Amino acid sequence: MSPLPETxxxxxxxxxxxMTMAVLADGAEVALRRDPLWRGSGAETLEEYAVWAANxxxxxxxxxxxxxxxxxxxTxxxxxxxxxxxxxxxNEGSIRGLIYAPFVSFVKEVFGLRAEVMTNVATxxxxxxxxxxxxxIASVSSSIRWPEREPPSKGGHLVLVTATSDKGFRFHNPSGHTSATQANAVLAPADFDRFFGNRGIAVAI
Structure with a gap:
């Protein structure tokens, strides 16, 4: 895999x-109330952080x-x-999203990013x-943090794919549970395919 042009x-x-394992064990709204760094999220209250961070x-x-x-x-x-x-x-405490098309409009208008919703994408x-x-930004099963396991379904969680080669895909996983499954995780294309929901958002800066 060739090196990235920038970090x-x-x-x-x-x-x-x-905190990923605590979130999995106790549920996000319980575990994240123990996050001492919650104010860095931009949340106005701990309640807002605990409700939103899982989404x-x-x-x-x-x-x-x-x-x-x-x-x-x-975030x-x-x-x-x-x-x-x-x-x-x-709606009444439940959060639906990310909804891709409005996201594309948001990042274009606010940050000047060129983004495109992509569906029916093969690995x-x-x-x-x-x-x-x-x-x-690829839709994958959140269980991609455990590549040795078979996922219960594909999609539902988003990771940031930053580089690819014939040998593997490099990505950042926002809910990885170890350093190896968080930043610059690498999976062979066949393994990535087991988790990939065949949709996502391409983004240019």
Whole structure:
């Protein structure tokens, strides 16, 4: 795999990155109330952070993209602004999203990013996408953190694919549970395919 032209910073969707196992064990709204760094998310209250943080893998990917060009924007601030464009729909405490098309409008208008919703994407298509665009936000099973396991389904969680080769895909996983499964995780294309939901968002900076 060829080296990246620049370092892509990693950010977890939790402010304390090593809280993934606690989130899985206790549930996000319980575990994340113990996150001592929650204020860094841009949330106005601990309650807001605990409710939102499990739903912002896409905002963590966006935060990483923006950070690659020197802009650091808190994840829940991004989520709040994206909601204004329809990227999330909030009803009585439930959160639906990320909704791709409004997200594309949001990042174009607010940050000047060129983004494109992509569906029916074969895993073999991803290298060509990254030849045209800098990043691919891929919909995968959240169990991609355990590549030795078979996922119960494909899609539902977002990771940031930053580089590809015949030998593997390199990506940042906002809910990885170890350093190896968070920043610059690498999976062979056949393994990535087991988790990939065949859709995502290509982003150019």
């Amino acid at each position: 892509v910073p990693f950010f977890s969707q939790w402010e304390t990155p090593d 912002i893998c896409g905002m963590a990917c966006l935060k990483m993209i923006l950070a690659s060009r020197g802009e650091i924007v808190p 829940i601030e991004l989520a709040r602004r994206c909601t204004g464009y329809g990227g999330y729909v909030v 073999a298509d991803i290298p060509a996408i990254l030849e045209r665009q800098r990043f691919f």
